[in-house]
Amino acid sequence: MTEKSRNVIEIAHLTKQYGAKTAVNDLNLSIKRGEVFGLLGPNGAGKTTTILMLLGLTEPTEGSALIEGMDCTRNPLEVKSITGYLPDNVGFYSDMTGRQNLRFTGRMNGLSGKALEERIAHLLNRVGMEQAADRKAGTYSKGMRQRLGIADVLMKDPEIIIMDEPTLGIDPEGMRELLTLIRELAQEDGRTILISSHQLHQIQQVCDRVGIFVGGQLIASGTLPELEEQIRRDGSYLLELEVQPCDDRLLGMLRGQEGVLRISKEGNTFLIDAKTDLRASLTRFLGEYGYTVLHLHQRGGDLDEIYRRYFEKAGQSNETNGMEKKKKHGWKYEK
Amino acid sequence: MRQMAWKKRKSMDGSMKNRARVSGMTGLGALYRKELADHLKSKRFLILLILIGSTSFASLYGALTALGSAEDSNFLFLKLYTTSGNSIPSFLSFIALLGPIIGLALGFDAINSERAGGTLNRLVSQPIYRDSIIIGKFLAGTAVIAAIIYTMGTMLGAMGVLVTGLKPSGEEIWRVLIFLTFTVIYVAFWLAVSILFSVVCRHAATSALASIALWIFFAIFMSLVASIIANAMYPINNEYNAMVNSMNHYTLNLGINRLSPYYLYSEAISTIMNPGVRSVNVVTVDQLIGAVSGYLSLGQSVLLVWPHLTGLAALLLVAFGGAYLGFMRQEVRAN
Numbered sequence: 001m002t003e004k005s006r007n008v009i010e011i012a013h014l015t016k017q018y019g020a021k022t023a024v025n026d027l028n029l030s031i032k033r034g035e036v037f038g039l040l041g042p043n044g045a046g047k048t049t050t051i052l053m054l055l056g057l058t059e060p061t062e063g064s065a066l067i068e069g070m071d072c073t074r075n076p077l078e079v080k081s082i083t084g085y086l087p088d089n090v091g092f093y094s095d096m097t098g099r100q101n102l103r104f105t106g107r108m109n110g111l112s113g114k115a116l117e118e119r120i121a122h123l124l125n126r127v128g129m130e131q132a133a134d135r136k137a138g139t140y141s142k143g144m145r146q147r148l149g150i151a152d153v154l155m156k157d158p159e160i161i162i163m164d165e166p167t168l169g170i171d172p173e174g175m176r177e178l179l180t181l182i183r184e185l186a187q188e189d190g191r192t193i194l195i196s197s198h199q200l201h202q203i204q205q206v207c208d209r210v211g212i213f214v215g216g217q218l219i220a221s222g223t224l225p226e227l228e229e230q231i232r233r234d235g236s237y238l239l240e241l242e243v244q245p246c247d248d249r250l251l252g253m254l255r256g257q258e259g260v261l262r263i264s265k266e267g268n269t270f271l272i273d274a275k276t277d278l279r280a281s282l283t284r285f286l287g288e289y290g291y292t293v294l295h296l297h298q299r300g301g302d303l304d305e306i307y308r309r310y311f312e313k314a315g316q317s318n319e320t321n322g323m324e325k326k327k328k329h330g331w332k333y334e335k
Numbered sequence: 336m337r338q339m340a341w342k343k344r345k346s347m348d349g350s351m352k353n354r355a356r357v358s359g360m361t362g363l364g365a366l367y368r369k370e371l372a373d374h375l376k377s378k379r380f381l382i383l384l385i386l387i388g389s390t391s392f393a394s395l396y397g398a399l400t401a402l403g404s405a406e407d408s409n410f411l412f413l414k415l416y417t418t419s420g421n422s423i424p425s426f427l428s429f430i431a432l433l434g435p436i437i438g439l440a441l442g443f444d445a446i447n448s449e450r451a452g453g454t455l456n457r458l459v460s461q462p463i464y465r466d467s468i469i470i471g472k473f474l475a476g477t478a479v480i481a482a483i484i485y486t487m488g489t490m491l492g493a494m495g496v497l498v499t500g501l502k503p504s505g506e507e508i509w510r511v512l513i514f515l516t517f518t519v520i521y522v523a524f525w526l527a528v529s530i531l532f533s534v535v536c537r538h539a540a541t542s543a544l545a546s547i548a549l550w551i552f553f554a555i556f557m558s559l560v561a562s563i564i565a566n567a568m569y570p571i572n573n574e575y576n577a578m579v580n581s582m583n584h585y586t587l588n589l590g591i592n593r594l595s596p597y598y599l600y601s602e603a604i605s606t607i608m609n610p611g612v613r614s615v616n617v618v619t620v621d622q623l624i625g626a627v628s629g630y631l632s633l634g635q636s637v638l639l640v641w642p643h644l645t646g647l648a649a650l651l652l653v654a655f656g657g658a659y660l661g662f663m664r665q666e667v668r669a670n
Contacts, residue, residue: 055460057667077462085460091453095373107365108461152457 008033008160008192009054013063016049016216023049025216026063031194031209036186038203039196041213047196048088050213051162054194055085067160081109084153088165090145094138098129098148101137102155109156123151127181143174150181160192161185167202179206239272239279242295243286253285269295362463366471367478374441374479383437387483390429391491397423399498409630410610412503413510415495417608426491427608430484430518431601435550437483438525441476443546444539445469445530446662451539459667469530469662473655476526481519488515506633513637514607520647521600525550527654534661553595561591585617596650603643607636615639 009031016024024046031037039047052058054065056076065072067079092101099120106116124133127147132140140148146166153161166182167175183206185191197203203210204224211221220227243250246268254263254272262273272278279298286293374380401420402411419425424432446469449455458468492511495501503511528549532542565588566572569580592598606612610630631639 052667057459077464080460081462083460085456087453087456087460089453090457092457093373093454094452095376104365104369105457105461107368108362108458108463110361110462149457156462 006033007031008035008068009194010066010069011050011054011063012065014050014053014060014065015062016046016053016058017061022216024053024060027216027218029211029218029221031192033192034186034190035209036182036193036195036207038207038210039194039213040198040200040203040210041196042198045213046216047213048164051085051164051194051196054162055080055083081156082158083160083162084156084158086149086153086161086163086166088168090149090152092137092140092145092148092152094136096137097134098137098140099124099133101148102152105152105155111155119155119157120151123154126154127151128177142169143171146170146174146178150178154185158191160194162194162196164196165198166195167197167199175202182206237274237277238299239270239274239282240295240297240299241270241272241282242268242293243270244292244294249289250291253289257281362461363467363471366458366463366467367475370472370475371478374475379440380479383440383483387430387433387437387487390433391426391487392494393423394419394426394429395491395494397421398425399495402499407611410507411499412492412495412501412507413608413610415492415499415501416511416514417605427514427604428601431521431597431604432554434484434518434522435525435554435597437480438476438522438527439529439543439546439550441479442472442526442529443533443543445472445476446533447537447539447542448533450537456667465663466659469534469659473523473527473530473658476530477519477523480522480526484515484518484522488518509633510607510610510636514604517600517604517607517640517644517647520644520651521596524596524647524651524654527651527658531654531658531661534658534665553597557595557598558592561588564588564591582617582619589616593646596647599643599646599650603640603647606640606643610636612636612639615643 007030009029011027011029014024014027015022027050039050041047049058053060054067054072056072056074056079059073067083070078072079092098093104096104102120102123103116106112106119111119121130124130127150129144129147129151132144137145137148163182166178170178179202182193182195186193186208195203195207209221209223210227211218212227213219220230222230251263254260254270257274257278259275259278260272261275264271264273277298279296283293283296395415397420398415398418399420401418402414405411405414405418416426419428446455449458449468455468459465488511492503496503525546529542529546532546533539536542536545565584568587569576569584571577571580571584593602602615606615610632613626613631
């Protein structure tokens with residue numbers, strides 16, 4: 001159990017500056033064994049930079065990142081032998097078949113002979129690519145490339161898997177399979193997975209914890225309910241309510257309720273902005289007066305809302321952020 | 336189905352857990368193998384082989400037709416390589432001019448195609464040292480170059496022997512081997528140059544153009560530049576100037592020309608392949624008094640071009656060092 005709770009990834013005060021621009025600013029994060037952690041943030045928030053630092057591919061300006069207690073900058077070889085990285089837009093040698101591509105990766109990881117062929121066959125089966133395995137990788141679709149990418153990452157049997165935007169450009173069916181696979185990798189194989197993404201819905205389905213990363217800073221992290229709670233503490237409750245019949249008496253009553261700040265109507269739905277959780281008292285009241293509740297939903301439970309709110313907050317607290325980001329884009333394209 | 340796959344994996348886990356020990360050499364070996372296989376299977380290699388093969392045969396044909404009228408019957412075997420006839424240049428001048436194209440063709444997209452295809456990301460996230468990527472590419476390219484040059488060189492000699500019935504002496508064979516080794520170093524220099532451009536330029540087309548431009552400059556324009564500078568510094572346009580300046584003019588012209596690897600190589604191989612060449616610098620009449628006209632021994636010829644060999648090796652190191660440094664300092668981030 002102690003083994004289980006140990007942190008696999010430990011990031012402390014990690015900072016990366018490109019000239020005057022700060023891509024990652026004092027990042028502190030620890031990820032436990034077997035956990036699926038989602039690093040959420042808009043494009044250019046510094047997610048990829050963080051990942052590159054974790055793999056020892058970019059040197060941090062300050063701070064440190066440890067994987068299994070090994071410093072990522074000083075022992076990149078050891079770190080990379082237990083860490084699989086699936087880059088966004090993963091590429092394969094187009095004039096080699098899928099199988100040959102995997103064989104090459106296996107060789108770089110010191111595999112050879114029968115063990116290598118067995119693992120290739122096993123992984124191709126696992127990602128459902130046996131049929132296409134002996135076709136040239138140049139003919140693969142985006143979804144197939146992504147699946148082969150996962151097989152490629154698994155070639156080294158990694159303890160930690162880092163995925164950069166894995167869901168980008170995948171069709172819904174492929175997405176479902178991918179997410180199932182990610183779950184399996186974490187729950188059944190006990191691998192630790194770090195996913196970076198700006199697509200909230202997929203992350204929400206698969207992650208144990210998420211961190212919200214804006215402008216190089218981790219502005220919140222925790223499980224979904226924790227984030228929700230955090231938002232509530234400094235925000236308000238937004239309740240969606242749809243009842244039958246929908247009359248003035250109801251509106252009057254709602255107005256009279258303690259803690260209600262604002263009521264607006266969106267189609268047939270009331271949107272009630274309140275200071276407290278109204279659900280209990282409201283249900284009691286509606287029951288008493290014979291209203292039929294068609295829809296009652298506290299907003300904020302889904303990541304979309306959390307994400308939006310955090311971005312709003314980040315935007316308010318950091319006006320210069322936008323300018324900085326523009327500059328950063330300029331730098332990126334220039335390269 | 337999934338359940339079964341999972342079970343299979345479980346049973347494999349036992350053998351998988353002892354992850355292969357990875358050292359830096361494993362990666363280099365795997366990369367070298369892959370690059371070599373890539374080169375040998377590519378159409379590019381076939382085209383180069385046809386190009387070099389057909390020019391070799393053409394030059395051999397020319398040499399054979401001209402050999403009959405040679406006034407000097409010493410070192411006839413070497414004349415197979417050095418004689419031009421029927422307005423077909425000799426093998427020596429062909430290889431000096433076309434040799435670079437082997438190097439350029441093998442290296443111009445070494446790094447930037449990996450970057451464009453998204454495979455560089457995948458490579459650097461494997462447990463290999465980053466420099467093994469560029470070293471592996473260079474070594475594989477050099478191995479291919481050596482294979483082409485030695486094969487073509489010995490084949491030319493063998494065919495000449497078959498057609499003419501000449502019996503090469505031991506010294507002649509050594510001279511040919513030294514000439515071919517010089518050629519490998521010379522072409523490897525061009526490989527290093529093209530890898531350097533592939534690191535610097537984002538697009539394969541740009542780096543191909545840049546390296547071809549450099550090649551043409553050294554092969555054609557360098558001598559023009561050298562004579563322009565020499566004329567400006569030490570004019571020999573009238574009798575007086577010619578008397579005073581001709582020595583300096585010639586020396587400066589030669590010195591500038593020798594900055595060009597093309598000239599350096601041409602001078603070296605014509606010395607090696609022609610034992611009658613006794614000096615590569617200006618010799619005054621004064622110095623020639625009492626000199627016995629004869630051929631240089633192999634050791635003396637080598638001594639004469641030792642500085643050339645050093646110079647070529649230095650150029651090779653500078654070009655490869657530049658590519659190496661550039662690659663190591665570059666950000667891996669895709670786009």
